[in-house]
Amino acid sequence: MSQIIHIFCKDVRHHWIEILLCQAALVAYCWNVVRQWSNFFPDALSTVIPLVLPLTWCFFILRMVQDESLVGDRQFWVTRPYQWKNLLAAKILLILVFLNLPIFVAGAILLAKAGFSPAPHVLGLLWMQLLLFALPFVPLLALSAVTRSVTQGFLTLLTLFVLMIGITVIPLLFSRRIAHFSGLYGVSWSAPTGFNDVGDLLFVLPCLVAIGLQYSQRKTAQSRLWLVGGVLAAVTISLASAYAKGNQDPYPHPERSTIQFHVALDPVNLTPPKRPVEPDESVPVGLPLSASGVPANSLGWVRGIRVVLEAPDGYRWDGRWASNQLLVPGDNRWRAMFEMDYDDYQRLKPVPLKARVTVSADIFREHGFETITTTAGEFAVPGVGRCRMWRRGQGMLYCNSPLVRPGMVVVRLDPASSTCPAEDLRPPAVPPKPLEGLPYAWQPARDSRLPQGGVSPVATSFFPFWAFTDRVSICPGTPLDFTFPEFIENVRRDFEIDNFHLDDYRQADYSSEGIKSASGIRLGLPPLR
């Protein structure tokens, strides 16, 4: 233990500048996080600061590990009575004390700043530190252990960065699960994020092996091989997984479905744009759909829509899974958007097609009603966290939650209850379109109840109201109705459209007018009873 402390103290004396840099970058990061709670628009600082923080981590870890460099044969320390376990423990202690601990404290401060007591969230904060330690600190430690200099380390990191961009982009070629902006807010970005869980594990495990091997035996070549193998395995798994996901059915038929949910092509008058499609332009296509069967006091979250087009000559175009939509009780009409490559469009346009459409939705029952009256500042929303209005008189709410975003949340706003003064309600440039029901905002269900790794334990959710462009206004005193829908069951419907003429469904752009009722009036949510 004394040797650990001895090496630790030496490193603190030597690397106090790097340690200070890390702490300064962390303070700047936290300042930026707090600043962004009230100013979402990115500026130069908010772009730079989040990049600087990991760079200071890299610099610190590379420098302090390479103080007792494990690569080479000239280091004085290799012929001194260092115990390798003590040396490694000292380096880990440095990471824990000067990276994890300050981030833990910063997390607690951010929670307190956001209005949450840190005490009930200590376990969550520790979990975040564990994730942060596993990724990126362990890989950085491994990289530092197999590189000779800071320059070599940073060049390797740059190479890995380029590789990661590559593996983030390449899977998109296989999986086009990018949720197109379909007019509703709350759309989630579902593109693969690079490494999946298995990929993460396959990346961290070889890092641990490389660290152990390098510290115990200084076998640099073998350690590097482990790391390269880990990266290759992670890349392979990531690509294979993305490819498999792109080809498998992510929303299989539920075993049993009690809800009579129906979806069909909406027989509306089609008015494709007159402007011809330019070569190499991607072509927006909108399929008007009509859904019914969402029970009263319930909501449907359309998680995926898949459109497959088949030409008479057997040519097949697969739009993969796209879209993200909230359905309300009653007859819902909306336009499911997808895009086609110019070449596919030109090939399929002239011929009558068969369209196979699949819609998968989760049905939620509205639950846990809570009416909250907004205030000029921050106000608490049980089950969500602490919320604020996004500028006075505008229709967006943003809420901070401790550790994780809340589950599915729906917020209704009755314009009749708006407390906005007349001077705030300037006449809109475009007259509002008729709306049946109440404007609403929503947030889809979260994927995990566990916090993600990262620095800030404050998760921010945005609630832009459905009629955002129509200037639904919130002012201090405006009541908002929150519900926390509970999942009931998953439904899926498949249907086919014969004699489908692609050109009829071409759209000018990706904008959507939102869901409508059978009468063509846009649908809001029914008031709570």
Added chain:
Amino acid sequence: MSSAIRFENLTKRFRRVTALNQLGLNVPEGAIYALVGPNGAGKTTAIKILMNIFRATGGHAEVLNVDSRSLAGKALNVIGYVSENQELPAWMRVEAFLDYLRPFYPGWDRDLEKELVKQFDLPLNRKLRELSRGMRMKAALAGSLAYHPRLIVLDEPFGGLDPLVRDELIEGMLERAAEATVFISSHDLAEIENFASHVGYLDQGSLLFSEEMTVLSDRFREVELTLATPATLPQKLPATWMQAKASATAVQFIESRFDQQRTSAEIRQVFGEPRNIEFTPMSLRSIFLAMARTGHGLEEGGQE
């Protein structure tokens, strides 16, 4: 006498280059053993295998009865190692360097440390990176002697140093040599000739010989003969004669296994009764030059 260092068939290859070829060597405890040889002979490689910095391709090395492959941690408490190209923590001041090393060694002697600092005239407040090469070597040596090591391993410690600093280092080292075995590598024969008790000659990864200095000096002689009549060198000469040449009535050679009676008898057998024989002792440098020029590989005791 037991061995402080033992190499057995030690081989090291770097890809296609054989740096050490079946090296066998014993360094008795208490010896000051100089491993000499030209640059690139494999001296540093042998030492790095000994210190567990490199792994041997074949054979094995033992240091203080410990397999060199497991030489780490506490086993290094009794070994001092100084190398000419060692990377010291340049950012440390000399005092901090010694302070840092101290807790690693249970046998660290503060009085000895102070003595060494004084003897080497070390500037405690200066950073290692600010020191001259000679001063850095002194600091490294002080940090390797202050714990009374049983074995001191020095890899080309005097290379590029001015004579004054070299003498100071040698003096400092010799003062501790009584309680330790010293294993030193050098390509400069003159610098080890005065203090080494044993010497080994390494060339192109092979050990040409290894023996005590006194034995080596005793068994090499420059021989000059004056014959009664002009003679030519016969085809077959005794194997221990090196660099033999004849000019009229004068014959010169180097006897690598000198024994006055035996050598004289061999001379008579080859040339008959000479008019005059002169046996001249040789310097270490002359011996090695002769060895290098001849390419002789004599085992200990002078056996070819």
